[in-house]
Amino acid sequence: MGFSLMPKGKDFFKLFDKQASLAVEAARFFIELCQSGKFDDANIQKMRDIEHEGDIFTHEIIDTLNRTFITPFDREDIHALTSELDDVVDLIHSITTRMRLYRLTAPDPHLMQFADIIEQSARALAKAINGLKEIDRPRPILDYCIEINRLENVGDQIRENAIGNLFENSTDPVSIIKWKEIYEVAEVVLDKCEDVANIVESIIVKQG
Amino acid sequence: MGFSLMPKGKDFFKLFDKQASLAVEAARFFIELCQSGKFDDANIQKMRDIEHEGDIFTHEIIDTLNRTFITPFDREDIHALTSELDDVVDLIHSITTRMRLYRLTAPDPHLMQFADIIEQSARALAKAINGLKEIDRPRPILDYCIEINRLENVGDQIRENAIGNLFENSTDPVSIIKWKEIYEVAEVVLDKCEDVANIVESIIVKQG
Amino acid sequence: MGFSLMPKGKDFFKLFDKQASLAVEAARFFIELCQSGKFDDANIQKMRDIEHEGDIFTHEIIDTLNRTFITPFDREDIHALTSELDDVVDLIHSITTRMRLYRLTAPDPHLMQFADIIEQSARALAKAINGLKEIDRPRPILDYCIEINRLENVGDQIRENAIGNLFENSTDPVSIIKWKEIYEVAEVVLDKCEDVANIVESIIVKQG
Numbered sequence: 001m002g003f004s005l006m007p008k009g010k011d012f013f014k015l016f017d018k019q020a021s022l023a024v025e026a027a028r029f030f031i032e033l034c035q036s037g038k039f040d041d042a043n044i045q046k047m048r049d050i051e052h053e054g055d056i057f058t059h060e061i062i063d064t065l066n067r068t069f070i071t072p073f074d075r076e077d078i079h080a081l082t083s084e085l086d087d088v089v090d091l092i093h094s095i096t097t098r099m100r101l102y103r104l105t106a107p108d109p110h111l112m113q114f115a116d117i118i119e120q121s122a123r124a125l126a127k128a129i130n131g132l133k134e135i136d137r138p139r140p141i142l143d144y145c146i147e148i149n150r151l152e153n154v155g156d157q158i159r160e161n162a163i164g165n166l167f168e169n170s171t172d173p174v175s176i177i178k179w180k181e182i183y184e185v186a187e188v189v190l191d192k193c194e195d196v197a198n199i200v201e202s203i204i205v206k207q208g
Numbered sequence: 209m210g211f212s213l214m215p216k217g218k219d220f221f222k223l224f225d226k227q228a229s230l231a232v233e234a235a236r237f238f239i240e241l242c243q244s245g246k247f248d249d250a251n252i253q254k255m256r257d258i259e260h261e262g263d264i265f266t267h268e269i270i271d272t273l274n275r276t277f278i279t280p281f282d283r284e285d286i287h288a289l290t291s292e293l294d295d296v297v298d299l300i301h302s303i304t305t306r307m308r309l310y311r312l313t314a315p316d317p318h319l320m321q322f323a324d325i326i327e328q329s330a331r332a333l334a335k336a337i338n339g340l341k342e343i344d345r346p347r348p349i350l351d352y353c354i355e356i357n358r359l360e361n362v363g364d365q366i367r368e369n370a371i372g373n374l375f376e377n378s379t380d381p382v383s384i385i386k387w388k389e390i391y392e393v394a395e396v397v398l399d400k401c402e403d404v405a406n407i408v409e410s411i412i413v414k415q416g
Numbered sequence: 417m418g419f420s421l422m423p424k425g426k427d428f429f430k431l432f433d434k435q436a437s438l439a440v441e442a443a444r445f446f447i448e449l450c451q452s453g454k455f456d457d458a459n460i461q462k463m464r465d466i467e468h469e470g471d472i473f474t475h476e477i478i479d480t481l482n483r484t485f486i487t488p489f490d491r492e493d494i495h496a497l498t499s500e501l502d503d504v505v506d507l508i509h510s511i512t513t514r515m516r517l518y519r520l521t522a523p524d525p526h527l528m529q530f531a532d533i534i535e536q537s538a539r540a541l542a543k544a545i546n547g548l549k550e551i552d553r554p555r556p557i558l559d560y561c562i563e564i565n566r567l568e569n570v571g572d573q574i575r576e577n578a579i580g581n582l583f584e585n586s587t588d589p590v591s592i593i594k595w596k597e598i599y600e601v602a603e604v605v606l607d608k609c610e611d612v613a614n615i616v617e618s619i620i621v622k623q624g
Contacts, residue, residue, distance in 0.1 A: 180385070205283060372517050385593065413491060
């Protein structure tokens with residue numbers, strides 16, 4: 001394989017933008033699914049396609065890394081950023097398959113709240129990552145990171161309400177097991193967005 | 209923002225000491241709550257105040273990092289140390305809110321054992337971190353790390369006993385779901401203390 | 417303690433090989449246990465011995481690291497590799513103790529499938545790690561890493577089938593709680609093998 005001495009900054013930024021916009025796409029499609037309650041085979045397949053496309057971008061980023069001598073920031077950070085960003089899409093895919101697995105079809109107001117916050121967080125993430133190409137202007141990037149942290153706190157609160165409600169109103173232990181897990185995975189999506197934001201912050205710290 | 213060329217070792221050590229002593233404070237208050245069983249609004253608020261103070265120290269450490277050119281050890285390690293230490297306090301806060309959420313008020317002997325071990329581990333952690341300012345004398349620091357590892361093993365055993373007991377004596381699945389989670393989060397606090405100890409060890413390794 | 421300036425490459429590779437072959441041993445013994453269903457005191461003790469031997473290798477690797485000036489790859493990667501590899505053995509031990517704790521003795525076809533895939537993944541891991549001593553020939557190492565990733569996907573599918581089956585056919589919530597956790601920990605073993613493979617890949621990336 002060819003090995004380039006030329007800085008590949010542009011390539012990385014383009015690929016990261018694509019990967020981040022896929023997270024936004026997954027989050028948007030998840031809202032649709034929550035609204036319709038149609039966690040059926042066709043829609044699961046569509047979410048799987050998004051997830052699979054994400055895997056392809058991840059491999060492309062790592063391949064570019066292997067063929068590039070001068071990178072726009074630390075090799076390890078590029079590796080971490082792409083794999084954690086991939087996790088965001090994987091986790092949204094994973095709630096979807098679990099809804100199907102547990103035969104949950106009724107729209108749930110708590111899950112709708114989660115879907116909304118996840119989409120906001122994915123959008124802020126895409127903007128933070130887009131900002132990395134102008135790393136000498138760190139302020140707007142850091143503001144998006146702060147916003148992602150705030151949304152993670154909102155998610156914590158939604159989970160507390162959702163689970164409190166579940167234990168108070170449900171008498172069926174099997175239903176408690178299912179929904180508790182759904183809410184928890186939804187909250188982990190927001191944690192993962194925060195992890196990506198933390199990597200972005202640490203990239204800025206190192207440049208600082 | 210001003211950018212200092214002067215080594216900020218003292219500042220970091222002071223801030224880390226404060227952050228670690230907050231973990232001890234949270235652990236001590238958690239013992240009190242377990243003894244009284246009063247997981248009520250006022251006490252939840254008090255624990256939240258401790259957690260919030262922890263967040264402030266974390267941000268102060270990261271801000272100091274951004275304004276400092278020469279750091280006492282790797283920038284990434286300072287970042288990791290403060291965020292993992294913050295997780296210890298977050299997790300103690302998180303058991304507390306869950307006790308409230310699940311309306312668990314009766315004192316439980318297994319949880320009391322956990323509270324005791326968590327406090328011992330937080331104290332050892334505070335001493336290990338305090339030792340970092342004399343990193344050329346690594347032996348006592350490493351001994352505290354070994355102690356934290358030992359306490360994590362004790363915690364594993366408490367969890368095994370607690371969960372074994374739960375499944376043998378409880379016939380209510382909902383109660384099993386609640387207590388199983390409480391015990392598991394308590395064990396994760398000890399895992400997280402061990403993670404901090406591992407970062408401390410790796411800081412020593414790098415200086416070695 | 418003595419501090420050697422001589423490259424200790426050979427020592428590390430030998431220790432890593434031993435640690436990886438211990439993961440294979442744990443995986444093989446786990447298959448035996450799943451076939452016989454004999455999760456009894458004697459066998460739990462035997463698995464604990466394997467896990468304990470793993471801890472000793474981990475400490476030996478870290479001690480060697482502390483006494484070595486020139487290492488075959490980054491100090492931090494050696495640290496990460498040994499501790500994540502240790503986690504693989506810990507997790508296999510952990511499913512075993514949980515089977516005992518939950519008094520599960522009947523052979524289960526889904527767990528048998530997991531045991532088989534875990535053993536394949538541990539073998540591929542041992543080969544990938546063995547390959548690190550010839551890091552200038554990265555292709556076969558990367559192929560083992562790809563295989564480990566593939567096996568993790570297979571594990572995901574086994575878990576989906578196992579848990580779907582559990583919720584469809586079991587009417588006992590306590591049994592659902594137990595088996596769901598067993599399947600999930602089994603899947604985490606495969607995730608952890610993948611984490612080790614990712615460290616191996618990133619070691620190769622850095623050398624590239």
